[in-house]
Amino acid sequence: MTCVAVPRDHHRVRVRRTALATSLYTPQSPLPAFEQSLPPPDLSRWLTGNDGIPGVITQRSGHAGPTVVIVSLVHGNEYAGATALDRLLRSGLTPPVGTLSVIFANLAAFARFDPENPVASRFVDEDLNRVWSAERLHSNAQSCELDRARELAPLIERADILLDLHSMLWDSEPLLLAPNTESSLTFAAALADPDGPDLIVTDLGHRGGNRLIEHPRFTTHGGGCACLLEAGGHWQRRTADTAEAVTMKALEFAWGQRPARRVMLRRAIVTDNVVAQSANFAFTESYRGGAFIRHGGTIIAQDGPDDICTPYDDCLLIMPNHRPARGHMAVRLAKLI
Numbered sequence: 001m002t003c004v005a006v007p008r009d010h011h012r013v014r015v016r017r018t019a020l021a022t023s024l025y026t027p028q029s030p031l032p033a034f035e036q037s038l039p040p041p042d043l044s045r046w047l048t049g050n051d052g053i054p055g056v057i058t059q060r061s062g063h064a065g066p067t068v069v070i071v072s073l074v075h076g077n078e079y080a081g082a083t084a085l086d087r088l089l090r091s092g093l094t095p096p097v098g099t100l101s102v103i104f105a106n107l108a109a110f111a112r113f114d115p116e117n118p119v120a121s122r123f124v125d126e127d128l129n130r131v132w133s134a135e136r137l138h139s140n141a142q143s144c145e146l147d148r149a150r151e152l153a154p155l156i157e158r159a160d161i162l163l164d165l166h167s168m169l170w171d172s173e174p175l176l177l178a179p180n181t182e183s184s185l186t187f188a189a190a191l192a193d194p195d196g197p198d199l200i201v202t203d204l205g206h207r208g209g210n211r212l213i214e215h216p217r218f219t220t221h222g223g224g225c226a227c228l229l230e231a232g233g234h235w236q237r238r239t240a241d242t243a244e245a246v247t248m249k250a251l252e253f254a255w256g257q258r259p260a261r262r263v264m265l266r267r268a269i270v271t272d273n274v275v276a277q278s279a280n281f282a283f284t285e286s287y288r289g290g291a292f293i294r295h296g297g298t299i300i301a302q303d304g305p306d307d308i309c310t311p312y313d314d315c316l317l318i319m320p321n322h323r324p325a326r327g328h329m330a331v332r333l334a335k336l337i
């Protein structure tokens with residue numbers, strides 16, 4: 001896997017609609033009822049932690065080897081990853097080499113999870129997946145999430161291999177997000193599988209701040225590699241199964257147990273972040289994440305007075321958000337490479 005530059009656009013993504021063209025906009029309906037087939041896990045036995053940090057279970061093999069960190073619950077309402085890690089810990093998982101730390105990250109937000117309002121407990125004060133720059137971590141700012149990030153930071157700084165388990169609100173195929181470095185892309189390739197996820201995405205980051213996989217430890221000269229799994233729908237049983245299967249692949253990779261095999265995987269690079277500029281952003285169809293738009297210049301959404309168009313042929317829609325608030329990410333546009 002080699003790093004590549006971002007391809008150039010062919011068409012403009014945002015085009016002001018002419019006075020004659022009619023808007024497809026229809027008022028946004030309330031959030032639909034999302035599938036909730038996976039109950040929240042009972043994490044009580046992990047809350048204290050075993051190494052001085054709440055919600056962190058660290059096991060040392062006593063043999064030389066990598067420091068592996070598997071993270072769940074960076075977003076408090078995305079508990080499928082925590083379910084997977086709870087299962088693996090209960091099964092007696094121990095590292096044969098090196099050190100393994102399992103992190104249940106935003107326990108304060110998870111404690112507020114309410115199945116009647118499942119989208120509300122993503123965080124307490126701010127998004128824990130936007131605070132991982134040296135600047136934020138070393139600032140004087142305080143929040144529930146920054147305090148937690150500072151508590152976890154020493155573990156992150158030692159991680160040779162980090163997997164961050166997430167899930168998605170809107171219907172989408174599972175995918176792997178990897179920083180554009182040789183080591184992280186190699187790691188992501190080891191996790192890809194024809195049974196899913198087989199799509200590795202490198203994106204443009206979040207303008208709101210650094211995600212955990214963008215911590216300085218995982219930049220080109222940081223020494224560690226990282227990958228984020230979007231395992232499926234937030235509260236679905238199969239999402240926990242995917243998170244568990246990918247975690248096992250990550251551990252086999254880390255422990256030298258995963259034989260090299262050539263998998264037909266797909267790699268995409270995000271070229272555009274489409275941020276809603278109006279309160280009435282609306283897609284022209286109920287696109288699923290991973291949808292493939294054949295022709296460049298296709299109108300995929302309307303945002304106030306603007307049409308949103310695909311910038312090139314064979315454009316991939318990454319995690320469309322069908323109810324973006326003004327200023328929030330509505331979709332990422334990506335090119336298969």
Ligand SMILES: [Zn+2]
Nearest residue numbers: 075078166167
């Ligand atoms: Zn998430």
